[in-house]
Amino acid sequence: MIHPSAIVHPGAKLGENVHIGPYSIIGEHVEIGDNTRIGPHVVIEGHTRIGCDNEIFQFCSIGAPPQDKKYDAEPTRLEIGDRNTIREYCSFNVGTAQDAGVTRIGNDNWIMAYVHVAHDCQVGNHTIFANNATLAGHVHVGDWAILGGFTGVHQFVRIGAHSFCGVGTVLLQDLPPYVTVSGSPAQPHGINSEGLRRRGFSSAGIMAIKRAYRTLYRSGLKLDEARDKIAEIAAEHQEVGIFLDFIAHSARGIVR
Numbered sequence: 724m725i726h727p728s729a730i731v732h733p734g735a736k737l738g739e740n741v742h743i744g745p746y747s748i749i750g751e752h753v754e755i756g757d758n759t760r761i762g763p764h765v766v767i768e769g770h771t772r773i774g775c776d777n778e779i780f781q782f783c784s785i786g787a788p789p790q791d792k793k794y795d796a797e798p799t800r801l802e803i804g805d806r807n808t809i810r811e812y813c814s815f816n817v818g819t820a821q822d823a824g825v826t827r828i829g830n831d832n833w834i835m836a837y838v839h840v841a842h843d844c845q846v847g848n849h850t851i852f853a854n855n856a857t858l859a860g861h862v863h864v865g866d867w868a869i870l871g872g873f874t875g876v877h878q879f880v881r882i883g884a885h886s887f888c889g890v891g892t893v894l895l896q897d898l899p900p901y902v903t904v905s906g907s908p909a910q911p912h913g914i915n916s917e918g919l920r921r922r923g924f925s926s927a928g929i930m931a932i933k934r935a936y937r938t939l940y941r942s943g944l945k946l947d948e949a950r951d952k953i954a955e956i957a958a959e960h961q962e963v964g965i966f967l968d969f970i971a972h973s974a975r976g977i978v979r
Contacts (some may be wrong), residue, residue: 724740724741724742724743725737725741725742725743726743726744726745726746726747726763728745728746729743729744729745729746729747729748729749730747730748730749731743731748731749732749732750732751732753733751734751734752735749735750735751735752735753735754735755736753736754736755737749737754737755738755738756738757738758738759738775739757739758740757740758741755741756741757741758741759741760741761742759742760742761743761744760744761744762744763744764744765744781745763745764746763746764747761747762747763747764747765747766747767748765748766748767748768749761749767750767750768750769750771750786752769752770752771752798753767753768753769753771753772753773753786754771754772754773755767755773756773756774756775756776756777756805757775757776758775758776759773759774759775759776759777759778759779760777760778760779761779762778762779762780762781762782762783763781764781764782765779765780765781765782765783765784765785766783766784766785766787767779767785767786768785768786768787769786769787769788769799769800769801769817770786770798770799770800770801770817771785771786771800771801771802771803771817772800772801772802772803773785773803774803774804774805774806774807774830775805775806776805776806777803777805777806777807777808777809778807778808778809779809779813780809780810780811780836781811782811782812783809783811783812783813783814783815784813784814784815785801785803785809785813785814785815786801786815786816786817787814787816787817788816788817789816789817789818789819789841789842789843789860790816790841790842791819791821791842791860793819793820793821794819794820794842795820797819797820797824799817799818799819799820799824799825799842800817800818800824800825800826801815801816801817801818801825801826801827801828802825802826802827802828803815803827803828804827804828804829804830804831804832804848805830805831806830806831807828807830807831807832807833807834808832808833808834809834809838810834810835810836810838811836811837812836812837813834813836813837813838813839813840814838814839814840815828815839815840816840816841816842817842818842818843819842819843819860821843822842822843822860822861823843824843825843826840826841826842826843826844826845827844827845827846828840828844828846829846829847829848829850829866830848830849831848831849832846832848832849832850832851832852833850833851833852834850834851834852835851835852835853835854835856835872836854836855837854837855838852838854838855838856838857839856839857839858840858841857841858841859841860841861841862841878842860842861843860843861844858844860844861844862844863844864845862845863845864846858846864847864847865847866847867847868847884848866848867849866849867850864850866850867850868850869850870851868851869851870852870852874853869853870853871853872853873853874853890854872854873855872855873856870856871856872856873856874856875856876857874857875857876858876859875859876859877859878859879859880860878860879861878861879862876862877862878862879862880862881862882863880863881863882864881864882865881865882865883865884865885865886865900866884866885867884867885867918867922868882868883868884868885868886868887868888869886869887869888869915869918870882870888870892871887871888871889871890871891871892871905872890872891873890873891874888874890874891874892874893874894875892875893875894876894877893877894877895877896877975879974879975880894880895880896880897880898880975881897881898881969881973881975882894882897882898883897883898883899883900883901883902883965883966883969884900884901884965885900885901885915885918885919885922886898886899886900886901886902886903886904886915887902887903887904887915887918888903888904888905888909889903889904889905889906889912890905891905891906891907892904892905892906892907892909893906893907893908893909894908894909894978895908895909895975896908896909896973896975896976896977896978896979897969897973897974897975897976897977897978898977898978899939899966899969899970899973899977899978900965900966900969901914901915901919901932901936901962901966902914902915902936902978903915904978908978909978910978911936911940911978911979913936914929914932914933914936916929916933919932924962927960928960928962931956931959931960931962931963932960932962932963932966934956934963935953935956935957935963935966935967938952938953938956939953939970939979940979946970946979950967950970950971953966953967953970954967
């Protein structure tokens with residue numbers, strides 16, 4: 724299933740039923756799992772491992788060296804899970820020795836055109852990145868997060884699970900789970916209640932998350948005071964515990 728014009732290094736490891744499109748280049752240290760389809764004019768290089776049942780569209784750059792002046796050709800890695808859709812002109816870089824040494828993208832992600840995932844980013848499962856969403860280095864993205872088109876994320880920012888960024892959002896601080904933001908810089912606009920309903924959250928759980936959100940963003944309390952009140956809600960609702968833990972461990976400070 725390799726087009727005659729494609730260049731595949733003999734050292735590359737390809738699974739069963741892998742398709743490699745015209746003029747694509749697969750490097751020596753690349754591993755590609757079963758049933759993954761690589762479109763035309765794709766370059767996959769570096770120490771890159773791609774799982775099963777992925778589809779990577781044309782003109783993507785996967786596993787290139789990071790855009791980091793400190794990088795000195797260390798054998799850092801890029802790992803991509805299973806069942807991801809990666810559309811045209813995306814670029815994903817390997818990690819750096821200054822972090823864990825690996826950039827990771829999980830499973831079942833929907834990644835649209837022109838998305839950039841920089842070195843050492845850690846992307847979870849079931850995320851959606853709309854066109855031109857961009858992650859700087861060391862960004863962590865939780866499961867089910869949605870980044871609108873042209874979202875820009877500062878380095879070292881964490882994005883919580885089930886959160887939602889509107890089009891053109893600029894994230895300079897951590898975004899707690901469940902919260903919807905937009906603007907430059909990002910401003911909070913409630914919780915992603917529709918997304919939570921679609922994913923099976925109970926009405927009671929959603930109401931508890933709304934209470935926690937109002938406590939943090941609408942009560943006028945200082946952050947420490949709000950955390951104490953949210954802890955009372957979290958004692959009865961596990962969903963809020965995730966929200967509280969994220970806030971407690973934010974190194975950059977949260978969008979507020």
